Structure formats: C-alpha cells, structure tokens
Amino acid sequence: MRKISYREALNEAMIQEMERDPNVFVYGLDVSDHKGIFGSTTGLVEKFGPERCFGTPLSEDTMTGFGLGTAINGLRPINIHSRVDFMLLATNQIVNMLSNYRYMSGGKLKVPMVIRAIVGRGWGQSSQHSKSLHSIFAHIPGLKVVLPTTPKDAKGLLISAIRDDN
Numbered sequence: 001m002r003k004i005s006y007r008e009a010l011n012e013a014m015i016q017e018m019e020r021d022p023n024v025f026v027y028g029l030d031v032s033d034h035k036g037i038f039g040s041t042t043g044l045v046e047k048f049g050p051e052r053c054f055g056t057p058l059s060e061d062t063m064t065g066f067g068l069g070t071a072i073n074g075l076r077p078i079n080i081h082s083r084v085d086f087m088l089l090a091t092n093q094i095v096n097m098l099s100n101y102r103y104m105s106g107g108k109l110k111v112p113m114v115i116r117a118i119v120g121r122g123w124g125q126s127s128q129h130s131k132s133l134h135s136i137f138a139h140i141p142g143l144k145v146v147l148p149t150t151p152k153d154a155k156g157l158l159i160s161a162i163r164d165d166n
Helices: 006-020 044-048 060-071 084-098 134-138 151-163
Strands: 024-028 053-055 076-081 114-117
Touching: 006 024, 006 044, 006 151, 024 060, 044 053, 060 076, 060 084, 076 084, 084 114, 084 134, 114 151
Parallel strands: 024 053, 024 076, 076 114
Antiparallel strands: none
C-alpha cells in the first residue's frame, strides 16, 4: 500500500483536478510562496502559472467574495484560508452568500467553490491558530464540511469537492 502525507495527498488532488479541468484554480494568502502552505501547494505555480495559482492580500472577506464571483461565472476556485480561525472574517460571504446562491436562484446558479482551511497544526500554535470551528460551518444550510482522517480521505474528498457544482 502506498503511503503519502496529507500534504502530498492535497497537492496531488489539486494537480490532478487542475490538469483535468482548466477552470480550476488555487488562490489565497501565501499560496504561491515557496513554502507552499506547509507544502500543499508546492509546484503549482511552476506547473500551471500565476494565472491559476496565486497569492492574495490578507483580506479573508475579499478573498472569499472573489472566489464566489468567479464560481458563479463558471470557474472552479479553491480558496485556501491558511487558518480556519480567520474564516470568521469572511462569515458574511460564506453564510449569507456562498451557501445561499444556488437556493436563491432556484437551482439555476452553480457555485462550485471549495474553501480549504487549516485547523491547528502541531504544537506551539497560538490561540489565534488553534480553533476548531468546523461545527459552526457544518450547521449552515448549503455548506458541506469535511474533515478527513487519513491522507487517502483528504485526496478523495478534495477531488469530490472540486467536482461538486454546489
């Protein structure tokens, strides 16, 4: 059986889907940095260019709204929030818009957007980097929340999320 890390699983899933569908792109704070969000986005800029993998300014609400706009216009954004704690700054976009557009349009609008967030990560994280807010988002109608327990789950669930139209 092949053994890979979460980092490798996430990276492989994004590469696979970006090769399969030219409408898939990845963006977020430090996504294009050489460290690649703990290694999970390493090599994406080199392989797909800065048009499909790019860093953004630090503004969670704006990042999320940008992704929402591109999603309802036919693209498949993967927005990486480097910490789930700061997704609260994008709550309006997520709770009042992203989760509702398909329903408000009577199913006419597709919203194929993925938000990938990091929950904790090892010892020594500060109080602003260690919350588990997934249960809050899981209670919002229209959102799908997954927390993979293995790298295999991480890869499969990310691929499924990218391909999902809502």
